[in-house]
Amino acid sequence: MHNDIDLKKHIRSIPDFPKPGILFYDISTLLAHPKAWHAAIERLADLIRPHKPDVLAGIESRGFLLAAPLALALGTGFVMLRKQGKLPGTTVRHTYALEYGTDTIEIQQDAVQKGTRVVLVDDLLATGGTMAAAVTLLESVGAYVPTAACIIELTFLEGRKKLGVPVETLVQYDS
Numbered sequence: 001m002h003n004d005i006d007l008k009k010h011i012r013s014i015p016d017f018p019k020p021g022i023l024f025y026d027i028s029t030l031l032a033h034p035k036a037w038h039a040a041i042e043r044l045a046d047l048i049r050p051h052k053p054d055v056l057a058g059i060e061s062r063g064f065l066l067a068a069p070l071a072l073a074l075g076t077g078f079v080m081l082r083k084q085g086k087l088p089g090t091t092v093r094h095t096y097a098l099e100y101g102t103d104t105i106e107i108q109q110d111a112v113q114k115g116t117r118v119v120l121v122d123d124l125l126a127t128g129g130t131m132a133a134a135v136t137l138l139e140s141v142g143a144y145v146p147t148a149a150c151i152i153e154l155t156f157l158e159g160r161k162k163l164g165v166p167v168e169t170l171v172q173y174d175s
């Protein structure tokens with residue numbers, strides 16, 4: 001269904017956001033178009049299904065927008081990876097390096113059991129820092145991460161090289 005939809009036509013490019021020199025690929029316009037949004041979810045589900053996930057893990061916050069409907073489409077569970085201090089209960093955290101400083105992501109300690117097949121989901125793969133940190137966090141709680149999936153990949157930044165797991169994407173930009 002919706003195989004004729006060109007998803008790139010529904011992704012808005014915003015120059016100089018969040019700072020000068022950055023070209024931001026905005027999925028808000030994709031989310032607002034029901035047929036394009038449905039097509040994106042169907043296509044991602046088709047890419048993820050062969051990896052037989054038990055659970056999808058979405059990275060705050062746009063990853064939540066994808067992982068929740070994908071989990072419904074695939075009949076899996078959904079867990080959240082959030083910034084430090086945002087999840088209730090006991091959490092496990094992973095701190096990672098950014099270009100200038102560090103950041104920390106967390107998962108609830110009981111969100112996944114050892115050996116759970118968890119596919120990591122986010123909207124965009126750029127430099128790979130956050131997604132690599134998410135893979136490390138998931139593996140630290142005993143999850144097996146067979147793949148990561150995104151709508152958009154900025155291939156020129158070579159982020160997939162940092163992940164250590166295969167990556168499934170729908171749309172690629174080379175610059």
